[in-house]
Amino acid sequence: MIAIFKREFRSYFINMSGYVFIGVLWLFSGIFATALNLIGQYAAYEYALSNLVTVLMLIVPILTMRSMSEDRRAKTDMLLYSLPVSSTEVVLGKYFAMLAVWGVACLGMGATPVILGMFGEVNFASAYGALLGFFLLGAALIAVCTFVSSLTENQLIAAILGIASSLGLYLLGSLVGMIPASAIASLIGFAVLAVILTAIVYLLTRNYVITSIVGCVTVIPLAVAYIINSEAFASLFPKTLEYLALFDRFYSFLGGIFDVGAIVYYISFAIFFIFLTVQSFDKRRWS
Amino acid sequence: MIKVRNLTKKYGNHLAVNNISFDIKPGKIYGLLGPNGAGKSTTMNILTGCLAATSGEVKVDGHDIFDEPLEAKRHIGYLPEQPPVYGEMTPREYLMFVAEAKGVPFEKSLRHVKEVMQLTQIYDVRNRLIRNLSKGYRQRVGIAQAMIGEPDVIILDEPTVGLDPAQIIEIRNLIRKLGRLKTVIISSHILAEISAVCDHVIIISHGNIVANDTLENLEASASRNNALTLKIKGDKARAEKLISSVPGVASAEYSENGGVVSALVIAEEGADIREAVFNAFASAKMPLLDMHTNETTLEDIFLGLAYGSDERNAYIAEPEEEEEEIGEEKPKAKEEDDYKPLFSASDDEEDDE
Numbered sequence: 001m002i003a004i005f006k007r008e009f010r011s012y013f014i015n016m017s018g019y020v021f022i023g024v025l026w027l028f029s030g031i032f033a034t035a036l037n038l039i040g041q042y043a044a045y046e047y048a049l050s051n052l053v054t055v056l057m058l059i060v061p062i063l064t065m066r067s068m069s070e071d072r073r074a075k076t077d078m079l080l081y082s083l084p085v086s087s088t089e090v091v092l093g094k095y096f097a098m099l100a101v102w103g104v105a106c107l108g109m110g111a112t113p114v115i116l117g118m119f120g121e122v123n124f125a126s127a128y129g130a131l132l133g134f135f136l137l138g139a140a141l142i143a144v145c146t147f148v149s150s151l152t153e154n155q156l157i158a159a160i161l162g163i164a165s166s167l168g169l170y171l172l173g174s175l176v177g178m179i180p181a182s183a184i185a186s187l188i189g190f191a192v193l194a195v196i197l198t199a200i201v202y203l204l205t206r207n208y209v210i211t212s213i214v215g216c217v218t219v220i221p222l223a224v225a226y227i228i229n230s231e232a233f234a235s236l237f238p239k240t241l242e243y244l245a246l247f248d249r250f251y252s253f254l255g256g257i258f259d260v261g262a263i264v265y266y267i268s269f270a271i272f273f274i275f276l277t278v279q280s281f282d283k284r285r286w287s
Numbered sequence: 288m289i290k291v292r293n294l295t296k297k298y299g300n301h302l303a304v305n306n307i308s309f310d311i312k313p314g315k316i317y318g319l320l321g322p323n324g325a326g327k328s329t330t331m332n333i334l335t336g337c338l339a340a341t342s343g344e345v346k347v348d349g350h351d352i353f354d355e356p357l358e359a360k361r362h363i364g365y366l367p368e369q370p371p372v373y374g375e376m377t378p379r380e381y382l383m384f385v386a387e388a389k390g391v392p393f394e395k396s397l398r399h400v401k402e403v404m405q406l407t408q409i410y411d412v413r414n415r416l417i418r419n420l421s422k423g424y425r426q427r428v429g430i431a432q433a434m435i436g437e438p439d440v441i442i443l444d445e446p447t448v449g450l451d452p453a454q455i456i457e458i459r460n461l462i463r464k465l466g467r468l469k470t471v472i473i474s475s476h477i478l479a480e481i482s483a484v485c486d487h488v489i490i491i492s493h494g495n496i497v498a499n500d501t502l503e504n505l506e507a508s509a510s511r512n513n514a515l516t517l518k519i520k521g522d523k524a525r526a527e528k529l530i531s532s533v534p535g536v537a538s539a540e541y542s543e544n545g546g547v548v549s550a551l552v553i554a555e556e557g558a559d560i561r562e563a564v565f566n567a568f569a570s571a572k573m574p575l576l577d578m579h580t581n582e583t584t585l586e587d588i589f590l591g592l593a594y595g596s597d598e599r600n601a602y603i604a605e606p607e608e609e610e611e612e613i614g615e616e617k618p619k620a621k622e623e624d625d626y627k628p629l630f631s632a633s634d635d636e637e638d639d640e
Contacts, residue, residue, distance in 0.1 A: 002387070003384055003387035003388035004388065006384070006387070007373070007384045011373070011375060011376075014375045014376075015375055074373070074374070075367065075368075075369040075371055076371040076372070076373060077371075078332075078337055078365075078367040078369075078371045079367075079371035079385070079432070081335075081336060081337040081338075082335045082336060082337050082360060082363070082365040082367075083360065083385070083389060084356075084357045084360040084361045084388075084389060084390065085357070085388055086356075086357065206299070285337065285338055285339045286339045
């Protein structure tokens, strides 16, 4: 895993994408800090970070787009498959390499509160707490986009799908408000999700048995649960979607709250998508 | 070393590898031979853990490639069809990466990588970017990668495809050199390739193993041929009578051309009639101008096994040099054959050879 990590980490600085990623983040961090903190005379770097979220959303997919897809295109995945290294180690090596690039970017941004401190009073705990939250938000987003990259061998498609997923996760919080909260609407929402899941399983496996099992496992408990206790379904679907709204969790950090729940949430979100990426990487062996 | 048992791989409904079993023993160079799409690469990918089999088992040094992949993969070095090299790295960096990933300790890997680079003759280009190297060098970097970590078996999938003739010879020499140190498995769809370097040949066709033997045995079975070409000075009717009196003759065809009779004699299975034919003509004082068995080459065997028995029979019945004399009499059915230009049968198409 360490070998893969080192190779990947170096490759980001050989092919410039690491420099571009860090450079763009620092540039916009500087712009927002200048506008809000220096010109706006506001001592909280957190607000610059909250504006930086939109930049992050667009630039993380650029960092991750080649992570898994490039190996498939260049056939170097054959090397990774034949090395005495497990798929989990391969994916983790790649993920930690991206995380390290992202970490370097965050470390650099960590200088801003210090600079601001030279001109006035800064709440360092709040600023660095927010930066940690920002780092974890990025870490979760990198995991999502790495998974997207593992689905295709075309970097451009990986980037576009990555941006679309980030945007979806970003807008999810506001979209949830538009979904009706009634029990029957929730049931329909879950049913649609179940159908989509089943369709994806079919597309991946082309196996009727597995597909029907997945279909039954998702639909039957749903129907049973609804018949037993339809009350519980009220507003359950919007709440579930809200749970997936990755970006909303970050805003509690902006209020100076060190939200341990959000930290656990981001880490588990990242682990879940790394798990999916490992499955996707492994699955190609079975195609 | 490697044990393959009842290996099957299906892609959807397409059967790529059909229930094959074979053993790889240490210290030999094995050749996996078959036409394109026969299942060679699929088999190799399964052996190296790059692809999962539908059913069957592969054991490398007693470790199952599916159950204990990491243990099994330590014993294998693999060069896939396309060398899996990173263009933005230099050969040295790349091999150091592979060494680390294969768990070679750092101090040892410095020396080991240097040795491998010298053996594969890429030491001179060690600090150039791989993407700027020629195909031949990239191929050698790929072979070097397979050698890193001193695996017991080195598996090379079509190692000479796309190289120029000089590079092909270099790679073949390298494979021979490797064969002295390790067990090597190479695949190819070119027979000359395999017969040039391998001790043992496994011929695969449509996902099945159709031959699995040493090169010598295959050649021996090839020359165990029962067709005899004769040129006799004299009368056709007398020659016919003499030949039919020889025991063990199954059938014969004749043609006469200016006092010389040409005959294609097919002996019964396993019978060697050369001596009897000679004695018969000698006692009748009829001079035999020429007598030779129709050598079946390894190429014929390969084509026959790999492409089906019809073509094979067509080739075996076909004398390669004697068209002028017997060509007329032979069945012309193979005129439609795809491979006809290679072994043209009729007189006026000689130039095609």
